[in-house]
Amino acid sequence: MRAHPNLTPVDDLGSxxxxxxxxxxxxxxxxxxxQALFPGAxxxxxxxxxxxxxxxxxxxxxxxxxxxxxxxxxxxxxAGSCLALLFYFGGLQFRAxxxxxxxxxxxxxNGLHHPSPDHFWPRFPDALxxxxxxxxxxxxxxxxxxxxxxxxxxxxxxxxxxxxxxxSCFDFTLCKKNGFKVYVYPQQKGEKIAESYQNxxxxxxxxxxxxxxxxxxxxxxxxxxxxxxxxLSPQYVHNLRSKVQSLHLWNNGRNHLIFNLYSGTWPDYTxxxxxxxxxAMLAKASxxxxxxxxxxxxxxxxxxxxxxxxGGERGFLKFNTIPPLRKYMLVFKGKRYLTGIxxxxxxxxxxxxxxxDVVLLTTCKHGxxxxxxxxxxxxxxxxxxxxxxxxxxxxxxxxxxxxxxxxLGSFRFLExxxxxCVPVMLSNGWELPFSEVINWNQAAVIGDERLLLQIxxxxxxxxxxxxxxxxxxxxxxxxxxxxxxxxxxLTTLExxxxxxxxxxxxxxxxxxxxxxxxFVLPQYSSYLGDxxxxxxxxxxxxxxxxxxxxxxxxxxxxxxxxxxxxLVAAAKSQYCAQIIVLWNCDKPLPAKHxxxxxxxxxxxxxxxxxxxxxxxxxxxxxxxxAVLSLDEDTVLSTTEVDFAFTVWQSFPERIVGxxxxxxxxxxxxxxxxxxxxxxxxxxxxxxxxxxxxxxxxYLYTHYLPASLKNMVDQLANCEDILMxxxxxxxxKLPPIxxxxxxxxxETMMGQTSxxxxxxxxxxxAQRQSCMNTFASWFGYMPLIHSQMRLxxxxxKDQVSILRKKYRxxxxx
Numbered sequence: 137m138r139a140h141p142n143l144t145p146v147d148d149l150g151s152x153x154x155x156x157x158x159x160x161x162x163x164x165x166x167x168x169x170x171q172a173l174f175p176g177a178x179x180x181x182x183x184x185x186x187x188x189x190x191x192x193x194x195x196x197x198x199x200x201x202x203x204x205x206x207x208x209x210x211x212x213x214x215a216g217s218c219l220a221l222l223f224y225f226g227g228l229q230f231r232a233x234x235x236x237x238x239x240x241x242x243x244x245x246n247g248l249h250h251p252s253p254d255h256f257w258p259r260f261p262d263a264l265x266x267x268x269x270x271x272x273x274x275x276x277x278x279x280x281x282x283x284x285x286x287x288x289x290x291x292x293x294x295x296x297x298x299x300x301x302x303x304s305c306f307d308f309t310l311c312k313k314n315g316f317k318v319y320v321y322p323q324q325k326g327e328k329i330a331e332s333y334q335n336x337x338x339x340x341x342x343x344x345x346x347x348x349x350x351x352x353x354x355x356x357x358x359x360x361x362x363x364x365x366x367x368l369s370p371q372y373v374h375n376l377r378s379k380v381q382s383l384h385l386w387n388n389g390r391n392h393l394i395f396n397l398y399s400g401t402w403p404d405y406t407x408x409x410x411x412x413x414x415x416a417m418l419a420k421a422s423x424x425x426x427x428x429x430x431x432x433x434x435x436x437x438x439x440x441x442x443x444x445x446x447g448g449e450r451g452f453l454k455f456n457t458i459p460p461l462r463k464y465m466l467v468f469k470g471k472r473y474l475t476g477i478x479x480x481x482x483x484x485x486x487x488x489x490x491x492x493d494v495v496l497l498t499t500c501k502h503g504x505x506x507x508x509x510x511x512x513x514x515x516x517x518x519x520x521x522x523x524x525x526x527x528x529x530x531x532x533x534x535x536x537x538x539x540x541x542x543x544l545g546s547f548r549f550l551e552x553x554x555x556x557c558v559p560v561m562l563s564n565g566w567e568l569p570f571s572e573v574i575n576w577n578q579a580a581v582i583g584d585e586r587l588l589l590q591i592x593x594x595x596x597x598x599x600x601x602x603x604x605x606x607x608x609x610x611x612x613x614x615x616x617x618x619x620x621x622x623x624x625x626l627t628t629l630e631x632x633x634x635x636x637x638x639x640x641x642x643x644x645x646x647x648x649x650x651x652x653x654x655f656v657l658p659q660y661s662s663y664l665g666d667x668x669x670x671x672x673x674x675x676x677x678x679x680x681x682x683x684x685x686x687x688x689x690x691x692x693x694x695x696x697x698x699x700x701x702x703l704v705a706a707a708k709s710q711y712c713a714q715i716i717v718l719w720n721c722d723k724p725l726p727a728k729h730x731x732x733x734x735x736x737x738x739x740x741x742x743x744x745x746x747x748x749x750x751x752x753x754x755x756x757x758x759x760x761x762a763v764l765s766l767d768e769d770t771v772l773s774t775t776e777v778d779f780a781f782t783v784w785q786s787f788p789e790r791i792v793g794x795x796x797x798x799x800x801x802x803x804x805x806x807x808x809x810x811x812x813x814x815x816x817x818x819x820x821x822x823x824x825x826x827x828x829x830x831x832x833x834y835l836y837t838h839y840l841p842a843s844l845k846n847m848v849d850q851l852a853n854c855e856d857i858l859m860x861x862x863x864x865x866x867x868k869l870p871p872i873x874x875x876x877x878x879x880x881x882e883t884m885m886g887q888t889s890x891x892x893x894x895x896x897x898x899x900x901a902q903r904q905s906c907m908n909t910f911a912s913w914f915g916y917m918p919l920i921h922s923q924m925r926l927x928x929x930x931x932k933d934q935v936s937i938l939r940k941k942y943r944x945x946x947x948x
Contacts, residue, residue, distance in 0.1 A: 297389070297415050301432050302635050305415035307391050311354035316633040318345045318393075319353030321383065324360070330371045332621070333361045335445040336395055339625040342841065345633075350385055355632065356392045358383075364398045365409045377411035389414030393632070396420045397438060398543070405477055405542050419628045421569075422545035428567040431635060434628045437569040437618060438545035447915020448619030451611035452531060453556035460534070460604040465493040466560065466595060467529045468537035470548065472498030472517065474509045481539045481562055481585045486513065494592055495529065496537060497521045530555040534603060535581065535595050537562060553579075553614040558606045560591060570617060572631055573647040579609035609648075615868070616652030620915060626654055634658070645673065655866045660754075660834045666761070668788040668829040678785040681713035682762035682827060687751045689768060691723035692730055699768040700732055706764065707734035708774040711781045713760050714739065720746045747849035751823075752859065754834040762788075763833070767824035770880055775944040780874050783926050784827040791863050791871040793826025794880050799907060799919050808907045808917065810857075810900070819919040820860040821871035825880050832863055844913060847906070853899060854906035861910045861918055870922035875931075875945055 297305060311317075320337055323329065329337075340346055340357060347353055360379055364371040373379075380386060394416050400406035407420075407427050418429075421438040428435060466488075473479035482498055489496040499521040500514035530536065536552035540563035549569075552559040559580040561568070568576050576582065581598075583591055598606075617627045630653055634641035640658040647653045649669070656667060664670040671678055684706040688699055699717075706712055714736050719725055720743040731738055739757050743750045751765070762784065764777065776794070784792040796818035802809040836845075836859060848855045860871065911917050928942040937943045 297413065298427070298429065300415055300417075300429055305390060305432070306417075306636075308636060310391055311636050314347070314352040314354070316345055316355070316629075316636060317347040317353050318343070318355045318357060318629065319347055319350045320357045321359040321385075324379075327360060328371075328373070329359070329361045330363060330441070332397070332439075332441050332443070333363045333395070335443075335621040336363075336625055338445060339622040340629070342622070343626060343629070344838065344841070345629055354391065354636070355629075356385060358392070358394065362394050362396050362409065365396060366398045366401045367410070368401050369398065380411055386414070389416030392416035393628075394418050394420075395436075397422075397436075400543075402542075403477065417632070422543035423567050424544060424565045425567045426565060431572065434631055435567040435569050435571055436624055436628060437550055438543075438547060439550060439618075439621065439624065440547055443550075444620045444915065446620050446622045446913075448615075448623070449554065450619070450916075451554055451556055451614045453607060453611045456604060456608070458604070459600045460607055461600070462534045463493075463532040464495055464529060464534065466535045466537060466592060467495045467533040467557075468539065468548070469495075469497040469521065469524060469526045469529060470499075470539075470546075471502050471541070472500055473542065474500060474511060474514075477542060481588065482541075484588055485537075485539070486517070487589060488592055491520075495524065497524060530557055533557045535560050537591075539563065540566065540585070550614075550618055553610045553618060556607045556610050558603065558610060560595065562588065562591075570627055570631065573634075573642070573644070573653065574613065574617070575644060575648050578648060579606055579613055581606075612650055612652070616650075616654065622915065623654065630654060645670070649673070650868075651866045655835070655839070657835065657838060659838070660831060667831055668761070671788060678788045679761040680711065680785075681760045682709075682711055682764045682781055683713055683758045683760045683830075684715045684764040684766060685751065685758070686715065686717050686766045686768060687720065688717055689720050691721055692726040695730075698771065702766060702768070702770055702772065703738070704732055704734065705772055705774050706766070706777055707736050707738075709777045709781070711778060712736050712764075714757075716741060716755065716757055718743055718751055720750060722746070745849075748852050748855040749836075749845045749848050751855065752833050752836040754830070754837055758830050758833070761830055762827055763830045764827050765823040765825075770825045772825055772880065773944055775942050776875065776877070779928055779942045779945065780827055783872060783874050787872055788829055789867050790869055791821045791823070791826050791828045791860065792874060793821040793823070793871070794874060794877055795822040795825055796820065796871075796873045797822060797857075798921065799917070808904075808911055810903045810907050817921045817923045818873055819864075819870060819921045820857065821873055823856040823859050826871075828859075828863065832859065835866070836862060841913065844910065847909060851902050851906070853902045854910075857903060857906050858910055861914060864920055865914055865918035868918075868920070870920040870924075872922070873925045875927055876925070877945075 302308075318340055320340055337357070337359065345355075350356070358380065360376060361371065361373050362376070365376075366372060386392070389412075392414075394409070394413055396409055396418060397420075399409050399420070399422075407423065409418075418433045419436050420433060421436050423433065423435050468485065470482070472482045472485075474483070485496040485498055488494055497517070497520055499518050500510050501518050501521075530551065533555075534557070536548065536555070536557035536559055538546055538548045538552060538559045538561050540546065544563045544566035546563070549559060549561075560583050561576075561580055562583045562585050564585045568574070568580075581595060583594070617623050630642075637658075640662050642653050642656060642658050643664075645664065646656045646658075651669060656669070660666065665674050665676050670676075684703075686699060686702060686706075690697075690699075692699070703715060703717070707715055715734065715738045717731075717738065717740045719740055725740060725742055731740070741755065741757065762781065764781070766772070772794070780792055780794070784790075797820040798811050798813075798815055798818045799820070800809045800811060801807075840858070840862065844858060848858055864870065928940065928945060930940045931942075932946065933940075937946070940946070
């Protein structure tokens with residue numbers, strides 16, 4: 137048979153459709169393939185097969201009508217055959233295109249490329265894409281921009297465990313027996329550790345989570361410095377891959393936490409940390425939402441090497457100004473990158489800068505070769521840059537721009553928080569620090585790099601009330617979670633602990649409201665109403681009853697001793713629910729009949745260790761939230777007890793009481809001093825006669841380190857100072873003194889008793905030393921001076937004593 141001159145031979149066509157298979161054989165057909173299927177059919181032009189006309193008699197048709205009917209049947213049959221043929225060849229083409237695309241995809245993954253010949257048949261796009269897992273699809277798309285070698289290196293490190301979650305890559309059984317304990321590998325000889333990483337390890341080792349026994353650990357932290365993984369950095373640790381793999385507890389990174397501030401290097405600054413992290417969690421700065429593994433990794437802020445290890449400075453907001461507007465509406469001062477990643481946004485800031493209330497300054501003058509790459513704006517920008525002082529701008533700006541740098545994170549973020557300058561984030565794709573627990577919409581404006589020109593109009597539209605709320609929240613977050621390396625580390629560990637013990641984890645209110653997640657321990661209670669900070673949020677009234685806890689250290693030899701008078705006075709209070717006598721005396725417990733009869737229960741607890749810190753243990757016998765703490769030689773009337781408790785009900789998070797003391801800075805000795813002199817202010821209310829919430833017993837016992845409590849027990853002194861340090865650190869507020877009474881001790885106390893320690897000359901020197909030791913551990917001085925004293929209404933007023941509710945107070 138002769139092929140038609142306008143057709144491609146079918147053998148060749150099959151080879152084009154299926155280049156990797158043997159050619160398909162089809163019957164040859166002329167221009168009208170539907171008719172070619174019926175070689176016996178005739179047309180007026182002649183036989184379809186050989187072109188000759190045979191006439192109607194050749195087929196034996198009897199008449200024209202019968203012939204017309206058969207023609208109609210023939211046409212219908214031909215049309216149906218055409219449709220069948222069309223679907224047949226279309227299906228082949230569809231399958232061929234899919235087969236070809238798979239081969240191309242397979243070749244692309246192996247770094248190969250086969251040029252495909254031009255097909256005679258048109259290639260139609262795939263309307264239905266085959267199903268692939270989301271992470272596989274993402275990697276395939278990224279391969280367009282990343283070379284296969286880079287992709288393999290990336291997959292061998294951070295992205296290898298991209299599917300890791302707590303449920304799949306963390307062993308919870310290690311945490312069930314001993315709770316949440318963290319083990320730090322011992323430092324290897326010859327390994328250099330940067331100061332920032334030393335601060336991180338020191339914060340862990342000084343925390344209540346630390347254990348030196350790996351068999352008790354729930355979480356493991358490397359002693360190898362992983363903070364700076366920029367290969368051009370002098371802090372870069374070489375051969376980290378082999379060093380990590382050689383650790384006998386590594387276990388492919390399971391239950392390990394890796395801290396990292398810098399990853400990748402010039403020019404692309406990828407998030408690859410340079411070694412296989414396996415199933416380890418990352419506490420990483422500048423991490424992108426694309427690579428962040430929710431509820432597994434922790435995003436931490438980028439902090440400088442000068443960031444304080446403990447304590448840290450307080451926020452710069454000293455008082456609330458109304459309206460809350462400053463000299464500048466929006467400011468920024470920083471480097472401008474002429475080329476490479478991170479250059480686009482900063483290079484466009486000059487479009488928004490107006491030199492008045494929007495001051496956005498950049499400089500090209502950084503790096504060794506900046507003059508080689510400088511553009512036409514560099515000289516003008518550098519001149520403008522030198523005119524402004526950065527710290528002055530921070531203190532006088534309402535909003536601070538935080539654009540991305542080479543990496544997503546920036547030092548400007550923490551600087552803005554501390555300065556009470558509301559951060560305006562311009563770093564698309566950045567997983568903000570501690571985003572798992574912190575609601576950043578309450579403290580920052582989240583912008584879009586693509587909408588830079590709309591930033592000024594957007595922030596101008598924010599109402600003043602909202603600005604004030606944003607500013608106040610920046611101060612809370614700064615002081616609660618970011619002011620020191622220790623707080624950043626502890627926040628990271630607390631977040632992980634909440635994931636492990638979900639049934640007692642903190643909620644969003646705890647993390648985003650004062651005093652924050654570090655001071656609200658969920659092991660104490662899962663109900664917010666059991667803490668003194670959330671009564672207003674829950675619409676609850678403060679407790680209406682208290683438990684008096686009397687610390688007894690001298691034997692009971694007389695019925696006229698001060699401790700018995702004190703017990704009776706406290707029991708007569710209308711607010712007293714019970715009295716607990718903590719017997720820390722060396723002598724045996726007195727007989728039951730030696731204690732006076734009272735209208736409230738009296739429980740005597742014999743201290744096991746008989747140390748000073750035992751008075752602040754969270755005893756189960758304390759059934760009320762309010763605790764009236766009393767020394768055995770305290771002299772208080774029932775009226776004084778009642779008034780102090782009513783004041784405490786208005787300030788349930790503070791210490792409220794009678795004996796006040798103060799601290800000061802001694803310039804000559806360059807240390808903190810302690811004084812009991814009567815001055816115009818005070819910073820402590822001693823727990824010998826004070827009311828506070830019983831949660832502080834739990835916090836004293838479980839939050840403070842053993843070293844401080846051991847010091848208190850060895851000296852048998854300073855426990856009241858330490859409690860004041862703790863409460864002021866939590867509340868950021870001073871205690872409250874009530875009434876003018878200053879003498880609250882029994883002057884007839886025998887000089888041979890342990891209570892006579894107040895007359896011991898070493899007692900005062902010990903308290904001076906305690907002040908400085910406590911301040912060193914906290915990293916700053918948490919005590920706050922106050923000049924407020926609360927007296928009853930009509931106190932000392934020239935009215936009848938009968939009109940006064942607390943009339944007995946004036947007689948004392």
